[in-house]
Amino acid sequence: MTQNFRLESGGLINRSKKISFKFNGKNYFGYEGDTLASALIANGVHLIGRSFKYHRPRGFFGAGVDEPYAIVQLYRNGETEPNIKATEQELFEGLEAKSVNCWPSVNFDVGAINNFLKIFLPAGFYYKTFMWPKSFWYKIYEPFIRKAAGLGTASIKHDKERYEHKYEYCDLLITGSGPSGLASAYSAAKNGAKVILAEDKSRFGGTLLTSDVNIGNQSGKEWADSIVSELKEMSNVTIKNRSQVFGYYDHNMLVMSERISDHLPKTKKYHPKQKLWYIRAKEVLISSGSIERPIVFGNNDTPGVMLSSAAKEYMKVYGVLVGKKPLVFTNNDSGYETAIEFKKNGINPIILDTRKEPRSEIIDEAKNMNINIKNSYVVVAAQGYKKVKSADIAKISDDKEKLGSIENIDCDCICVSGFWTPTIHLASQSGNKTKFKEEIDAFVPGISKQNEKTLGAANGIFTLEETLKDSFEQGNRLSKKITNNDNKVSFPNVVEKKSAVHDKFWCVPLPKGKNYKRFLDFQNDVAVSDIEIALKEGYRSIEHVKRYTTLGMATDQGKTSNLNGLQLVSKIENKVVPAVGHTTFRPPYTPVSIGAIVGREVGKHSKPTRKSPMHSWHEKNNAVFVDAGVWLRPRYYKRGDENLFEASKREAKNVRTNVGVCDVTTLGKIDIKGPDAAELLNRVYTNAWLKLPVGKARYGVMLREDGIVMDDGTTTRISENHYHMTTTTAQAANVLSHLEYYLQLVWPELNVNVVSTTEQWAGAAIAGPKSRDVLKKLFPKSDVTNEGLPFMGYIEGDLFGVKAKIFRISFSGELAYEVNVESDYGYYMWEKIIEIGEEFGIQPYGTEALSTLRIEMGHVAGSELDGRTIPYDNSLEGLLSKKKDFIGKRSLTRKAFAAEDRQKIVGVVPLDKKTSIPEGSHLVKDSNAPLPNPKLGYISASCWSVEHDNPFSLAILKDGKNMIGKKLFVMSPLKNKVIPVEIVSSHYVDPKGERVRS
Amino acid sequence: MLYIKCPHCGMRSQNEFSYGGDATIKRPELGKEISDQDWDNFVYNRKSLRGKHWELWQHISGCRQWIKVERDTATHEIFNTLKANEEISL
């Protein structure tokens, strides 16, 4: 393919480097520095896709972020990405892109029938038609819409690319490197402020790259280049291209996405694809410029119709002609600049100016170049289906209501300029209440909400001189506030052509008998007629009109459509535009990839993985791990072909008959010190703590103020003013915050310090009738007899040279000990226990066996202390002190908590002694009762009792106290099970608790 | 993301803190008789006001101190922050 539309010379591309690429399977080439859009246009390709709703042919409308519809599916290095703007995607060797919204192909599109049936697809069509009949939705409507609509296909493969997050702080963040961005960055940098300057394109300079101006003795572009190279040398300046600041959040935090590798065929080694910057700026200067607005006319979405500024940019930056027979349709002088550029490149444009007799320097220049100018003329409609072939034009009356006779003229593109719309998205996101500026028919930022200031075109200032003056000054003023330096930059002489006033004309009336579609929102296919219908149907609020018609929605966020939509509503409603108001701008300003938002927090990196010091031993011994909060814990140790059920049964049985060892490092541990430590415990726990002797442990339950059980655990008095508290694995962090809350805010007079020591200690529970035998050999120098170390006793011991804490406490209900050593010695301790325990048949046991042991003992854990139960419900009422007050005590007197038939923990055994009971099942009286069947309680935990060799569960049951011995049914609709059961005591094994004391 | 001045550590991002509710609620004294209504007011009843609100935050990933923050619930503006032992003047 030859590049028929590439100019012989000119542009900022590198013509010495050819780049080949593929579009819809066809091979093309372009140059380094092209975008996919500029390269396609150079090759004469204007048909790029189909529109969202009517599947009308779509070409290019803009040249950058303003593009509403040139969206492609991109293929890069074996990966695919949807929703890529061809105008923003830089060309790289081997790039492949495909059209979206076309099925089966861009040239023959089945959905285009929507266009001929458009009478059926007016505003609200989806809401109205597809609602009925209901059964049609899944079978017919949805699959059809899914296939025919959308902006591409997301990849379902794992994304191999890396994305990073960065947190940054600066004095000034400047969003955009046009004249206002460069000038303000420069004067702020000269004052020594820490500046970040962000540009979304690959080239710095904004409009200076395309406008015919002089600053000092340089062209606009030369001036921009020299400022940029000076800024790059300054250590207090970070200057980033390919970086879009897309969101303005609370307290001056902005988020920027930097596309580091998207312009390369492949991401470099050790580089991320994209980086998301969270920037906290002291001051923000919004220099995001403005976007040209279209004028609305018939078939204004035909490929070849585009913004006049885009046509100019394709010529000046890429050396590409968007057409060879251009028509420029304008209501202001910007169109003339584009026409002049065409003329300079040997093309003869025709200008249609809606104004009657405008006079200005630019117009004079065009006239001097013999450009054909038709005043008081409009384009009524574009003609041509897949590309503009001609235009119906007409003279328009002075009141802009009546059209003269229609003439048809040949053209291959229509460059439209309906004046400029300031890009106020960031200011609006920051909370700035925007105001309407009559002279430019557009909204500009009003009073700043956060520390933001808008400059230049984004603030509705369209002359270069004024923009530079204001920007130099603001950059200096704001940086001076921060650095106290005042290095004034001398203001350069500016040469620019003066413009005439623009015409407020924005929409061409329909000629008699014609019913052309006149589009407002090109991305969402919203035409003038759709808004008219919405208003006719009673929609008034602009927010409702937006949602009903989809005007200004999706990735486009109304960049080109917003104001024309408002003009239309205000005209029909006979209100002024500011009375209609605009819809809320929401972040992101442009689409952000999910990968960038997620960053490095993918898979195993999404949360930390905590491992105990004994982890590698467990791994070596075939442990199967389970996530327990942020910890990885052995669930069971697999022997041979054992499954979970068999292994956990073996492990639990071995604890009941011999001795087992369990890694309990994950238990929360809090070190408590101070003269008032006992008093704190006495207030936090429900039972009495003032008289606990040194060297003794006690079980305690703590409540929230609302009377609900928060956590349980044992606390040991290590010395006079020193306690060691344990919490459940899950509640460790909450309990620490809870203690800190009371110590810092409620009872600051208590002289106590608390600190988490969870990770300082490695813990092993040694449980079973032979555990004392193991302990004796483990601590030959210590007295671990029943007298020397009784139940709930505590001593310190010497584990072959390592200091150890030995607690005689039990979760399994057997004679048991917990040994703690400093974490670094955890592995050593564990190996010693295994080595010494061998002769007594010791086996490690995991969390599954641990659960079995505690369930059949009736010991409560997280599934019973689930944030809905009070002490009574868990049969812990014996631990409620009557003599003292404690946190949550007053709440226990509430009527519901004291009800006679209050729920209570019970045991549940299936009548057949065989069927396992699913956790979460409901307990009912009559399994055949009509629905809703009254629910009496629920199964909180289930196990296979190794003591009785049958299934056993714990349940929280209404009036549990009086239900022992009753027969009920367990129902699990999820598992489709109905099991007849008997209610028994929750203490299924050793109800008198003799073993722990043996 | 809010930017909160911890009176102990300085300006820190919101993700270092956890929220703790109304800072003007006083816990009734231990062991003192209290009516059901007063207890319910302490445990459950909170104003959900729009505007200036004194509230508790804990600098959980920092100094672990509970602090008092005066914040506008509608605009997120923060007017003042105090240490746990400093009294709020309403």
Ligand SMILES: [Zn+2]
């Ligand atoms: Zn702090």
